[in-house]
Amino acid sequence: MKNDIILSGVGGQGILSIASVIGLAAVENNIFLKQAEVHGMSQRGGDVQSHLRLSDKNIYSDLIPLGKADLIISMEPMESLRYLPWLSKSGWLVTNSNPFVNINGYPPVDEIIAEINKIKNHIIIDADTIAKEAGSSRSGNIVILGAASPFINIPFASLEDAVRKLFGRKGEEIVELNLKALKAGRNFSAQ
Amino acid sequence: MTKLLLLGDEAIAQAAIDAGLSGMYAYPGTPSTEIMEYIQSSNEASVRNIHREWSSNEKTAMEAALGMSYAGKRAMVAMKHVGLNVASDCFINSAITGVNGGMVVVSADDPSMHSSQNEQDSRFYGKFAMVPCFEPSNQQEAYDMIFDAFEASEKYKIPVLLRITTRLAHSRSSVILKRTIPEKKLCLPEDPLQYILLPAIARKKYKTLLATYEAIKFDIRISKYNSFKDGRKRDLGIIACGIAYNYLLENIEDIVDDIPILKISSYPFHKDLIKDIAHRCKEILILEEGYPVVEEGIRGILDDGINIYGRLDGTVPRDGELNPAIVAKALGLPVNCGRDIPALVKMRPPSFCKGCGHADMFTSLAEAVKPFGAGRVFSDIGCYTLGAMPPYNAISSCVDMGASITMAIGAADAGLFPSIAVIGDSTFTHSGMTGMLDAVIKNSPITILISDNSTTGMTGGQKSQATGRIEQICKGIGVESEHLKIIIPLHKNHDENVRIMREEFEYKGVSVIISSRECIQTAKRRKSSETSND
Ligand SMILES: Cc1ncc(C[n+]2csc(CCOP(=O)(O)OP(=O)(O)O)c2C)c(N)n1
Numbered sequence: 001m002k003n004d005i006i007l008s009g010v011g012g013q014g015i016l017s018i019a020s021v022i023g024l025a026a027v028e029n030n031i032f033l034k035q036a037e038v039h040g041m042s043q044r045g046g047d048v049q050s051h052l053r054l055s056d057k058n059i060y061s062d063l064i065p066l067g068k069a070d071l072i073i074s075m076e077p078m079e080s081l082r083y084l085p086w087l088s089k090s091g092w093l094v095t096n097s098n099p100f101v102n103i104n105g106y107p108p109v110d111e112i113i114a115e116i117n118k119i120k121n122h123i124i125i126d127a128d129t130i131a132k133e134a135g136s137s138r139s140g141n142i143v144i145l146g147a148a149s150p151f152i153n154i155p156f157a158s159l160e161d162a163v164r165k166l167f168g169r170k171g172e173e174i175v176e177l178n179l180k181a182l183k184a185g186r187n188f189s190a191q
Numbered sequence: 192m193t194k195l196l197l198l199g200d201e202a203i204a205q206a207a208i209d210a211g212l213s214g215m216y217a218y219p220g221t222p223s224t225e226i227m228e229y230i231q232s233s234n235e236a237s238v239r240n241i242h243r244e245w246s247s248n249e250k251t252a253m254e255a256a257l258g259m260s261y262a263g264k265r266a267m268v269a270m271k272h273v274g275l276n277v278a279s280d281c282f283i284n285s286a287i288t289g290v291n292g293g294m295v296v297v298s299a300d301d302p303s304m305h306s307s308q309n310e311q312d313s314r315f316y317g318k319f320a321m322v323p324c325f326e327p328s329n330q331q332e333a334y335d336m337i338f339d340a341f342e343a344s345e346k347y348k349i350p351v352l353l354r355i356t357t358r359l360a361h362s363r364s365s366v367i368l369k370r371t372i373p374e375k376k377l378c379l380p381e382d383p384l385q386y387i388l389l390p391a392i393a394r395k396k397y398k399t400l401l402a403t404y405e406a407i408k409f410d411i412r413i414s415k416y417n418s419f420k421d422g423r424k425r426d427l428g429i430i431a432c433g434i435a436y437n438y439l440l441e442n443i444e445d446i447v448d449d450i451p452i453l454k455i456s457s458y459p460f461h462k463d464l465i466k467d468i469a470h471r472c473k474e475i476l477i478l479e480e481g482y483p484v485v486e487e488g489i490r491g492i493l494d495d496g497i498n499i500y501g502r503l504d505g506t507v508p509r510d511g512e513l514n515p516a517i518v519a520k521a522l523g524l525p526v527n528c529g530r531d532i533p534a535l536v537k538m539r540p541p542s543f544c545k546g547c548g549h550a551d552m553f554t555s556l557a558e559a560v561k562p563f564g565a566g567r568v569f570s571d572i573g574c575y576t577l578g579a580m581p582p583y584n585a586i587s588s589c590v591d592m593g594a595s596i597t598m599a600i601g602a603a604d605a606g607l608f609p610s611i612a613v614i615g616d617s618t619f620t621h622s623g624m625t626g627m628l629d630a631v632i633k634n635s636p637i638t639i640l641i642s643d644n645s646t647t648g649m650t651g652g653q654k655s656q657a658t659g660r661i662e663q664i665c666k667g668i669g670v671e672s673e674h675l676k677i678i679i680p681l682h683k684n685h686d687e688n689v690r691i692m693r694e695e696f697e698y699k700g701v702s703v704i705i706s707s708r709e710c711i712q713t714a715k716r717r718k719s720s721e722t723s724n725d
Binding site: 010011023024027032033034035036037038039040043044045046047059060061062063064065066067068069078079081082084085086087088089091102103105106107111112115119 | 224306359436528533535577
C-alpha cells in the first residue's frame with residue numbers, strides 16, 4: 001500500500017490540522033508516515049503545501065516525486081492546480097470551491113473550475129457552506145478531509161477517532177461539530 | 192518502547208531532553224525554531240526545570256550554552272544557518288577552549304531559501320572550527336545522533352555540530368525513544384586555564400584541537416553514521432550525504448543491490464572511505480544537500496583518473512535544495528511529471544496580515560518620504576521586510592539582522608539626508624542596539640523607526656526581549672527625549688504620523704520613532720486564550 005497525498009492552501013487555512021488528523025490515524029493503524037510541512041515566511045498569506053506519505057513499507061523521501069501523488073486535497077481552488085505536476089494520471093483532486101483572494105489579478109473562478117474539470121478524477125466541494133450547515137464555519141478543512149476520505153487508505157472510523165483525539169482538549173461540543181463536518185464531507189463524495 | 196510522531200526539530204529536542212540536557216539556548220529562526228518551542232512546551236522539561244528561555248541573539252545563546260557546559264552540565268544551542276554567522280566568534284573559539292559538560296550546536300540550513308537571505312552550508316563551519324559535524328538523513332537518526340553527539344563532546348572535550356536542512360527540520364515521522372540519561376552535576380573544569388584564551392594558552396589548546404580533529408575520525412560514535420554498501424555492478428558508485436540518501440533510495444529502491452553506495456552522515460571522515468568506493472567504480476556521483484563540500488574535497492586538481500559527477504559539473508544544479516526529481520535526472524532515470532501548472536495560476540507571495548500595524552506604518556512612511564525622494568529607507572529582517580512589496584515599495588535594503596541602522600549611518604556619512612532605518616523590535620534587541628550607540632556617539636543625522644509589534648512575528652510569535660523596554664533602552668543609549676517619539680500605526684492617526692515622521696527626518700541628529708501596535712496574530716491568540724481561561 002502506498003498513499004501519497006499533497007495538501008494545499010493558503011497560509012492560515014488549516015491544512016496542518018488535516019495533516020494531523022491523517023497522521024494520528026496512520027499511527028493508530030501502524031502505517032509508516034512521513035509528512036513535510038511548510039513553516040516560516042510563506043505562512044503569511046502565501047501558498048502553502050504539505051507532502052503526506054503513507055505506506056506499509058519504510059518511506060525514504062520526505063517529498064513526493066513528481067507524477068506520483070495519489071491525491072491532492074486543497075483548501076482553495078487555484079492552489080489545487082499549483083500541484084498538478086505531482087498528480088499521477090489516475091490520481092484524485094479534491095478541492096474547496098471557495099477562492100481565497102488576497103492577490104491582484106486572481107483569475108476568474110469559472111476559468112479555474114474549467115481547468116479542474118479537465119482532471120479526470122476530481123471533486124469540487126463548497127466546503128464553507130457545508131461547514132456552516134454542519135454548525136461550524138471554521139471546520140471547512142475537516143469537511144474537505146471527509147470528502148477526500150474515500151481516497152485515503154485508512155478506515156473512516158480511524159479518521160473519526162483521530163478527530164476526537166485532535167479536538168478532544170477543546171471540549172465535547174467542538175469534537176461533535178468536527179465529526180459532523182467530517183461525515184458531511186464524506187456524504188458529499190458518496191453522492 | 193515509546194514511539195512518537197515528531198518533526199525533525201522535535202526529534203532533536205526530545206533527544207536532548209532524554210540525553211540529560213540541563214540548558215537549551217536559542218534565538219528563533221526558520222527552520223530551527225521548533226526545537227526550543229518543543230522544549231518550552233515539554234512537560235518533562237518543565238518538571239526538571241531545564242533552562243529554556245529565548246536569548247537576545249545567537250551569540251548570547253551560544254555563550255550561555257558554553258557557560259552551562261563550563262559548569263559541567265549538558266547544553267544545547269539551536270539557530271538557523273545565518274544565526275551561526277552571528278555566533279561564529281564564540282563557536283570557533285569554543286572549539287579551542289573545548290568544553291566540560293557536553294555541548295551540541297544545532298544549525299538548520301535552508302537550501303532554496305524558503306525563508307532566508309542565503310543558502311550557506313553549515314558543514315563549512317564544522318570544518319572551519321574543526322569540530323565533529325553530524326548530518327542526519329532522517330528523524331530517527333537525528334534523535335540517535337544527539338546521544339552520540341553529547342558523548343563525543345564530553346569524551347573529546349569539544350563542541351559538536353548537528354547540521355540539518357529545512358526538509359528534515361519540518362518533516363514528521365515516527366521516532367523510537369531511548370532510555371533517558373540523568374542530568375550531570377555541577378562540576379568545574381579540571382584545568383583552571385582551559386577557558387582562558389591568552390595567546391600562550393591558546394597556542395597549546397590549538398595544537399590539542401588539531402590532534403583531536405584527526406582522532407575523532409576513528410571514533411565509533413561518529414564513524415558509525417558513515418557506511419559503505421557494495422553493489423553487483425561496478426560502473427557507477429554513489430556518495431550520498433545526509434538527506435540526499437533518502438532521495439537516492441526513493442529512486443533506486445528496486446536496483447539498490449546493483450549499486451555501490453557510500454552514505455556520509457558525519458564529518459570529518461577517514462579518506463579511505465572515499466578511496467574504497469573510488470577504486471571499485473569507474474565513475475562517482477556525489478549527492479549532497481547544500482554546497483559541494485565533499486565534492487570539492489574529492490575532485491583532484493592534478494589527477495583525473497575517475498569521472499566525478501556532482502554539483503560542480505552541472506549533473507546536479509549548483510544551487511537549491513535536492514528533491515527526488517533532481518536526483519532522478521542525475522541518475523539518468525526518467526521523471527514522469529504530471530500535468531503542467533495551468534497558465535492562469537498566479538504567484539501568491541507572502542503578504543502583511545489583514546490589519547497589520549507594519550502595513551499602516553509603511554503607508555504613512557511612504558507618504559512622509561515622498562518629498563525627499565526614494566532610495567533612503569534601509570530596512571531589516573522580519574515581517575516588516577514585506578514593505579518591499581507593492582503597493583508600498585518602501586524599502587531599499589534587507590541584508591542581515593541589525594544592518595538597517597548601521598547602513599543608514601554609512602549612507603548619512605556619504606551625504607544622504609535624510610537617511611532612515613526601519614527595524615523590528617526583536618531585531619533591534621538582537622543587533623540594533625550597538626548600531627544605535629554608534630549613531631548617538633557620532634550624532635549621525637538619521638531617523639530610526641522601530642516598528643514594534645511586541646513579538647518576534649516572522650518566526651511565529653515568540654517572546655521578544657524588547658517588549659516594554661524599547662523606550663528605556665533608547666534613552667539609556669543616549670537618544671534625546673525630544674527626538675524620541677511614539678506613534679500608534681492606525682489609519683485614523685495617519686496624518687499625524689506623517690507629520691511626526693517628516694519633522695524627525697528634518698532633524699540633523701539621531702531621532703527615533705517607535706511605531707507601536709501589537710501583532711494582530713499574537714493579539715488574536717492572546718484573546719482566545721484569555722477567553723478560554725475564563
Ligand atoms: C541572524 C538571524 N537570526 C534569525 C533570523 C530569523 N528571523 C528573521 S526575521 C526574525 C524576527 C524578527 O522579529 P522582529 O524584528 O520583531 O520583526 P517582526 O517579524 O515581528 O515584524 C527572525 C528571528 C535571521 N534572519 N537572521
